[in-house]
Amino acid sequence: MSALAASPSKRILTKGNEAICLGAVAAGCRHYYGYPITPQNDIPEYMAAHLPALGGTFLQAESEVATINIILGTSASGKRVMTSSSGPGISLMQEGLSYMAGSELPAVIVNISRSGPGLGGIAPSQGDYFQAVKGGGHGGYRLIVLAPHSVQEMYTLTMLAFDLADKYRTPAMILGDAVVGQMKEPFVASPYDPASTVEKPWALTGCVGRERRNLKSLHLKDNAIEVHNWKLHEKYERIRKDETRAESYMLDGATIAIVAFGTAARVSKTAIQWARKEGIAAGMLRPITLFPFPEREVFELARTVDVLLVIEMNTGQMVEDVRQCTSLHDRIAFLGKPCVMPTPEEILERIRLLAGRKG
Amino acid sequence: MSAPGKVGFSKAVYTRPRSLVDVKSHFCPGCHHGTIHKIVAECIDRYDLREKTIGVACVGCSVFLYDYIDVDVVESPHGRAPAVATGVKRAQPDKFVFTYQGDGDLAAIGTSEVIHAANRGENLSVIFVNNTTYGMTGGQMAPTTMLGQKTSTTPYGRDFRSDGYPIRMAELLSGLEGTAYSARVAVSTPAQIRKAKESVRKAFEMQISGMGFSIVEFLSTCPTNWGMKPLDAQKRVLGEMSEYFPLGVFKERKQADVA
Numbered sequence: 257m258s259a260l261a262a263s264p265s266k267r268i269l270t271k272g273n274e275a276i277c278l279g280a281v282a283a284g285c286r287h288y289y290g291y292p293i294t295p296q297n298d299i300p301e302y303m304a305a306h307l308p309a310l311g312g313t314f315l316q317a318e319s320e321v322a323t324i325n326i327i328l329g330t331s332a333s334g335k336r337v338m339t340s341s342s343g344p345g346i347s348l349m350q351e352g353l354s355y356m357a358g359s360e361l362p363a364v365i366v367n368i369s370r371s372g373p374g375l376g377g378i379a380p381s382q383g384d385y386f387q388a389v390k391g392g393g394h395g396g397y398r399l400i401v402l403a404p405h406s407v408q409e410m411y412t413l414t415m416l417a418f419d420l421a422d423k424y425r426t427p428a429m430i431l432g433d434a435v436v437g438q439m440k441e442p443f444v445a446s447p448y449d450p451a452s453t454v455e456k457p458w459a460l461t462g463c464v465g466r467e468r469r470n471l472k473s474l475h476l477k478d479n480a481i482e483v484h485n486w487k488l489h490e491k492y493e494r495i496r497k498d499e500t501r502a503e504s505y506m507l508d509g510a511t512i513a514i515v516a517f518g519t520a521a522r523v524s525k526t527a528i529q530w531a532r533k534e535g536i537a538a539g540m541l542r543p544i545t546l547f548p549f550p551e552r553e554v555f556e557l558a559r560t561v562d563v564l565l566v567i568e569m570n571t572g573q574m575v576e577d578v579r580q581c582t583s584l585h586d587r588i589a590f591l592g593k594p595c596v597m598p599t600p601e602e603i604l605e606r607i608r609l610l611a612g613r614k615g
Numbered sequence: 616m617s618a619p620g621k622v623g624f625s626k627a628v629y630t631r632p633r634s635l636v637d638v639k640s641h642f643c644p645g646c647h648h649g650t651i652h653k654i655v656a657e658c659i660d661r662y663d664l665r666e667k668t669i670g671v672a673c674v675g676c677s678v679f680l681y682d683y684i685d686v687d688v689v690e691s692p693h694g695r696a697p698a699v700a701t702g703v704k705r706a707q708p709d710k711f712v713f714t715y716q717g718d719g720d721l722a723a724i725g726t727s728e729v730i731h732a733a734n735r736g737e738n739l740s741v742i743f744v745n746n747t748t749y750g751m752t753g754g755q756m757a758p759t760t761m762l763g764q765k766t767s768t769t770p771y772g773r774d775f776r777s778d779g780y781p782i783r784m785a786e787l788l789s790g791l792e793g794t795a796y797s798a799r800v801a802v803s804t805p806a807q808i809r810k811a812k813e814s815v816r817k818a819f820e821m822q823i824s825g826m827g828f829s830i831v832e833f834l835s836t837c838p839t840n841w842g843m844k845p846l847d848a849q850k851r852v853l854g855e856m857s858e859y860f861p862l863g864v865f866k867e868r869k870q871a872d873v874a
Contacts, residue, residue: 313705315705319727322695322727322728322731323698325692326698326702327702328695328698329671329704330702332669333707334706462666462667462668462710463686463687468688470689471688472688474678
């Protein structure tokens with residue numbers, strides 16, 4: 257299909273990975289570099305086919321290590337730039353991501369995650385949560401992490417990721433998985449709002465009529481690195497304050513609240529609808545930003561419901577952040593499905609159990 | 616000798632290059648970075664590139680490029696400068712892009728990045744400073760360390776049976792189709808400095824005319840970590856280093872490839 261030719265706001269049937277490309281192109285990204293890895297190859301293939309006609313650049317690098325550094329160079333030039341990969345490749349990018357966070361360089365990094373650790377498998381997984389939200393590289397930093405749960409969000413959150421990355425001069429990550437990447441569903445290609453782009457007076461473009469400029473993460477003089485760390489911290493605090501996003505799904509009067517993101521949240525919606533039909537007041541708080549995490553929302557929700565049921569496609573990562581948000585730990589339950597998608601049936605069964613009902 | 620101010624000069628025959636920052640050097644006595652910086656700055660000036668140049672600094676003593684060369688500079692992770700430079704050049708093909716890398720950076724941790732940048736024929740220039748050791752970290756073995764050379768991690772001398780052989784990067788890269796220019800130079804005598812400048816000019820011309828990847832390898836000193844006086848360090852470059860790492864031009868493309 258030639259989705260690029262599609263008129264804005266038209267409904268398009270496509271898969272999640274292509275929706276990411278459409279969102280990136282709509283947001284003005286004309287530079288994509290990557291290295292093959294399953295299950296995200298549709299993204300580089302799409303970009304290789306479409307970017308040249310748009311005057312952009314596609315480059316298949318020799319490794320993910322090279323990829324993220326080519327990204328760094330294009331970002332330093334002030335251009336919007338994106339890469340995509342999956343767990344093992346994202347691990348190789350951590351060095352570059354740390355340098356980019358330190359040098360305050362924006363870019364969009366897509367992780368269509370697979371099972372791990374190690375080579376793991378290509379089944380969908382949410383095992384990269386820690387790596388994504390805790391700053392996977394060295395030195396202490398954060399990425400802005402967005403977790404789409406639909407093809408629509410693969411499109412809109414990609415556009416948002418570019419805006420947030422530029423606004424805060426920091427890399428932003430789309431954390432998806434094989435399910436949201438490969439599934440097809442219709443979405444609306446809403447037009448990108450160019451008002452959300454920002455100037456980049458820091459970009460290296462040659463010192464015409466100005467002093468020379470450096471972009472760097474090395475700070476050796478006096479207490480410069482301490483000052484720099486506090487500056488980054490203050491930025492992450494601003495991001496926490498202003499950029500937290502979460503969806504409240506059927507939480508009115510809920511006694512059982514699921515907390516789940518991405519594919520796990522998508523499946524949970526079906527289970528919640530079924531539970532409601534049975535008269536069980538179930539609902540969900542779905543973090544859309546994993547960093548910043550909806551701490552306030554979880555804190556307040558924990559006080560109003562009987563149970564917070566955390567569901568993840570791993571053995572328990574985000575649940576640690578949920579525990580951080582409340583002291584009411586006896587209200588937190590967990591359903592983990594490492595490297596496999598939970599079914600609505602098993603989620604419903606757990607909801608019934610928590611509601612004191614037999615299935 | 617009279618004070619400079621009292622002498623009536625009619626013509627300046629030598630000045631600091633415009634692209635060289637007027638600061639005191641922090642490099643060790645006898646180190647060649649200062650001379651190499653000056654050559655780079657002179658060549659930037661020669662083609663009036665200062666306002667369209669983006670330099671890429673690497674990790675090691677070379678990183679301080681941005682304190683001395685008066686152009687925009689982005690800092691790269693260790694060994695990744697050719698990848699970062701690729702990203703800059705792909706985003707801004709009309710700009711002049713060069714990296715400045717040491718031998719630990721380019722010939723050990725960064726071999727993959729430099730080989731593939733060269734093989735893609737990335738239209739950028741690499742200044743490679745080979746002093747046969749890791750200077751900034753205190754003189755450990757580099758891939759270019761000479762056989763028998765004592766370093767802090769080869770306290771009994773480099774032995775090919777356990778550490779392999781010193782790697783000749785200029786020759787290795789000259790074998791790649793994408794490489795337009797590859798040369799090795801030294802700066803231990805005035806004549807060598809003039810020749811070295813000629814090579815950097817050639818390398819820059821390759822980029823200006825869109826010929827592809829160019830690299831100039833400098834044989835350089837590290838008196839501090841070699842445990843030598845500056846003059847003895849010069850002699851080492853002129854002697855055993857030049858014997859193993861021959862000076863010369865290994866590749867010079869005459870015509871750009873066309874698809």
